[in-house]
Amino acid sequence: MKSDQTIKILFAASEAEPFYKVGGLGDYAGSLPLALKSHFTHNGEQLDMRVVLPLHDPHTISKFQLHKLLDLTIPGKKTENLCRIYFRKYENIPHYFIHQLIPKLESHAVYAPDQYQTAYKFALFSITVVQMLEAMGWRPDLIHTNDWHTALINYLVGKQKPINNKKPKTILTIHNMPFMGYGSEPVYDEFGIQPVSEQAFPSWAKYLPLPMGIAEADQIVAVSPSYAKELTTQNFAYGIEKYFLAHTEKLCGIINGIDYEKWDPAQDPIISSNYSSGNLASRMKNKSKLFAEIGFKIPEKEPLLVVISRLESQKGIDLILDAMSETAGRKWKAVILGSGHHGYEYAFRALERVFPDKIHTVIEYNPQLARKLYAAGDMILMPSLYEPCGLSQMIAMRYGCIPIAHAVGGLKDSIITKPKTKRTGYLFKPATKSAFITCLKKALRDYSDTAAWKKIQSNAMRFDFSWFRSAANYADIYKQLIK
Ligand code: ADP
Numbered sequence: 001m002k003s004d005q006t007i008k009i010l011f012a013a014s015e016a017e018p019f020y021k022v023g024g025l026g027d028y029a030g031s032l033p034l035a036l037k038s039h040f041t042h043n044g045e046q047l048d049m050r051v052v053l054p055l056h057d058p059h060t061i062s063k064f065q066l067h068k069l070l071d072l073t074i075p076g077k078k079t080e081n082l083c084r085i086y087f088r089k090y091e092n093i094p095h096y097f098i099h100q101l102i103p104k105l106e107s108h109a110v111y112a113p114d115q116y117q118t119a120y121k122f123a124l125f126s127i128t129v130v131q132m133l134e135a136m137g138w139r140p141d142l143i144h145t146n147d148w149h150t151a152l153i154n155y156l157v158g159k160q161k162p163i164n165n166k167k168p169k170t171i172l173t174i175h176n177m178p179f180m181g182y183g184s185e186p187v188y189d190e191f192g193i194q195p196v197s198e199q200a201f202p203s204w205a206k207y208l209p210l211p212m213g214i215a216e217a218d219q220i221v222a223v224s225p226s227y228a229k230e231l232t233t234q235n236f237a238y239g240i241e242k243y244f245l246a247h248t249e250k251l252c253g254i255i256n257g258i259d260y261e262k263w264d265p266a267q268d269p270i271i272s273s274n275y276s277s278g279n280l281a282s283r284m285k286n287k288s289k290l291f292a293e294i295g296f297k298i299p300e301k302e303p304l305l306v307v308i309s310r311l312e313s314q315k316g317i318d319l320i321l322d323a324m325s326e327t328a329g330r331k332w333k334a335v336i337l338g339s340g341h342h343g344y345e346y347a348f349r350a351l352e353r354v355f356p357d358k359i360h361t362v363i364e365y366n367p368q369l370a371r372k373l374y375a376a377g378d379m380i381l382m383p384s385l386y387e388p389c390g391l392s393q394m395i396a397m398r399y400g401c402i403p404i405a406h407a408v409g410g411l412k413d414s415i416i417t418k419p420k421t422k423r424t425g426y427l428f429k430p431a432t433k434s435a436f437i438t439c440l441k442k443a444l445r446d447y448s449d450t451a452a453w454k455k456i457q458s459n460a461m462r463f464d465f466s467w468f469r470s471a472a473n474y475a476d477i478y479k480q481l482i483k
Contacts, residue, residue: 009049009143009144010129010142011051011052011143012052012144013025017030019090024389025146029051032467034467035470037049038471039475050096051095054097056109060097061086066087068084070084070132071085074124074128077190085098085128086098098129098132116187119184120190122209126153129150130157139168141169142170142481143169144173145171146173146175148179148210148213151210152209154170155216169218169219169481171220173220177240180205180209181210184208185207185208188207200242200246214240218250219477220251221474222253222388223255224413226409227409230408232251265461268371272285272289277461280457287304287378290335294335297357304335305332305335305378305379305380306337306374307320307381308337308370308374310340311345314386319431321344322437323383327444328355332444334358335359335362336362337364337369338362374399376401378402379440379447380393380402382403382411385408386408390411397414397425400458406431407427415427424460426439426443
């Protein structure tokens with residue numbers, strides 16, 4: 001690649017901070033384009049990076065002062081669809097927003113509960129993205145999409161005929177394999193999109209956007225190297241493993257990073273006492289403040305276990321409930337922050353009623369409290385059954401809160417257990433109650449050795465989880481594909 005050559009990339013996602021954030025994908029899509037831009041600038045290379053998102057909610061237009069760019073009509077079998085494209089620069093990166101006007105969006109949620117409408121929105125979005133590039137006369141070298149919502153773009157571009165022997169390469173990043181875009185079949189019929197004819201797929205997968213995108217993408221990136229390996233097995237790939245096994249050359253894993261400015265215990269304005277790895281005594285003040293706020297009695301010497309999570313079975317919540325009940329005779333306190341499955345919400349509340357001096361439950365989504373828990377907690381429990389990457393363990397380590405996690409996916413790739421002197425957390429497998437409890441007991445024992453624990457904390461806090469490493473890996477893949 002010549003150094004004077006500008007690389008043109010279009011990055012598509014269903015959500016990206018600061019415009020929309022529902023989960024980890026919003027963090028990722030809000031951070032990676034910026035990190036890539038600064039990576040290229042740092043290396044003296046030119047990158048024309050542009051981002052495209054659906055406009056889920058018309059309020060975004062005034063909130064973020066978007067400008068109208070153009071209208072596009074997309075024919076369907078029953079309806080003539082109309083999309084309006086808005087634009088603004090954010091952090092010097094052009095952002096496009098596609099607003100579905102006809103048929104009118106009935107929900108302003110990023111992921112509406114109505115499966116058909118959600119499938120329709122993302123199908124129309126993907127088709128419009130491809131049309132928009134033609135209408136603007138801007139031909140990216142590469143299009144980078146994320147998860148099922150935007151995977152139809154990979155499929156459509158893959159099926160396009162090259163112009164002058166060239167067409168954009170495409171990358172599809174997989175953040176969550178089980179969500180393949182169910183309910184898309186009638187929508188694709190409406191738009192006259194043919195199913196994928198890939199022998200390695202089970203028949204039910206041929207009209208689903210994620211497998212369709214996987215078949216046509218030039219590169220598939222899982223959000224951690226371990227998740228990439230796991231995707232070649234049935235337990236994690238849900239029927240698509242045969243395809244991955246047959247195409248390991250186009251599957252790789254890159255672990256996500258976290259935003260080091262946003263997650264910094266030395267600067268965090270929400271926590272009561274800022275601290276760094278060289279000043280762990282100040283960290284204790286956060287625990288004292290939290291204990292006072294929630295009415296936990298001293299002694300603070302007892303380790304504080306925290307759970308900051310969606311309360312869904314994927315997160316190993318059953319294991320947490322079992323482990324807390326079985327180790328309740330030991331010295332620890334716990335704060336649970338989460339919401340989700342009502343059965344789990346009820347179970348944690350019930351556990352709190354049995355152990356009111358030991359367990360405190362907050363059933364809500366509360367980003368401020370989450371920060372206070374990262375700063376006050378001694379251990380974060382993450383026995384996830386599967387975890388493609390996971391951000392919470394990285395944030396926790398940055399804040400000196402040590403993860404106790406199932407050795408799976410991104411947890412396995414980001415938590416160091418060996419050699420002992422480099423330990424940043426604890427891993428167990430298999431995902432059983434007894435393995436989890438054994439691991440938790442080991443961490444509780446280690447906690448009582450104050451000097452050893454401080455070493456683990458400072459190892460964790462000093463480890464580099466910034467986006468720059470991941471951006472460098474993505475940049476390498478971009479260049480390899482384009483050359
Ligand atoms: P996932 O995206 O699968 O939910 P991640 O670990 O990748 O899991 O990201 C979870 C993010 O959501 C973290 O930033 C975590 O702090 C945050 N989070 C999870 N539950 C809550 C909650 N109840 N309140 C505030 N933040 C939460």
